Amino acid sequence: MKLEFFSTRAPETVNKEKTKDTVGILKGRIREFQKILYAEGKRSLLIVLQGVDASGKDGLIADAFNGLNPLGVRVAAFKAPSTLERSHDFLWRIHAEAPVRGMIQIFNRSHYEDILVPSVDKTLDEKTINKRYADINNFENMLMNNGTVILKFYLHISPAEQAERLQERKTNPKKFWKHNDDDWKTRSKWDDYMKVYNTIFEKCNTPEWIIVPADQNWYKEYIVASKVCETLEAMNLNYPGMTQTKQ
Numbered sequence: 001m002k003l004e005f006f007s008t009r010a011p012e013t014v015n016k017e018k019t020k021d022t023v024g025i026l027k028g029r030i031r032e033f034q035k036i037l038y039a040e041g042k043r044s045l046l047i048v049l050q051g052v053d054a055s056g057k058d059g060l061i062a063d064a065f066n067g068l069n070p071l072g073v074r075v076a077a078f079k080a081p082s083t084l085e086r087s088h089d090f091l092w093r094i095h096a097e098a099p100v101r102g103m104i105q106i107f108n109r110s111h112y113e114d115i116l117v118p119s120v121d122k123t124l125d126e127k128t129i130n131k132r133y134a135d136i137n138n139f140e141n142m143l144m145n146n147g148t149v150i151l152k153f154y155l156h157i158s159p160a161e162q163a164e165r166l167q168e169r170k171t172n173p174k175k176f177w178k179h180n181d182d183d184w185k186t187r188s189k190w191d192d193y194m195k196v197y198n199t200i201f202e203k204c205n206t207p208e209w210i211i212v213p214a215d216q217n218w219y220k221e222y223i224v225a226s227k228v229c230e231t232l233e234a235m236n237l238n239y240p241g242m243t244q245t246k247q
Helices: 017-038 057-065 111-120 126-145 159-171 173-178 182-185 190-203 217-235
Strands: 046-048 073-077 104-109 148-156 209-212
Touching: 017 217, 046 057, 046 217, 057 104, 057 217, 111 126, 111 190, 126 148, 126 190, 148 217, 159 173, 159 182, 209 217
Parallel strands: 046 104, 046 148, 073 104, 148 209
Antiparallel strands: none
């Protein structure tokens, strides 16, 4: 499962307008499933979003999950760990954001950053990194054993598309707030990050990663919405029965 073998764009045979119409239907179904998931209160859904800078994680969250009941969905964004977070094990801050039963939880970046960054910047030795792969597999397995279904998406954009989006953050006043010089420095390590991602896909693939072509936002939203809807449907959710009051 190598990223170089995956396209970053929709197949040419896919109709954009029909696909966008389908997304609208899928989002409606997701809203209905969310109601049952919340009411049932027995299981949860964790959606992990990974991707390079400007791959569209924020926009995807805003577009694909709008209309959900705020009572039943949460988003956690993971940036560089704070001093407090670094004083704990690397999964401490992640576990604190794991979804409670009945919830949909979205991770904007995740525990995989704690492999990506130290691997590329070589701030941890190979032995420690390998232990982290094992820790992540055990962590995700523990969540699944306790009723959490996990979906892991990698938003796959091309270097050319990323460059265009990063440049737009310097020219579009509505996106100035997103500009960060460090994003360009990180971009210079593109090949290193792709190498680590390929290793992640190899070593942490249960549940399996879903590679999402992300150069076109409308197709990215369709792929994610389709998989979320399919997953919720497969959970066979049911509204609970009426609670009987004790006499």
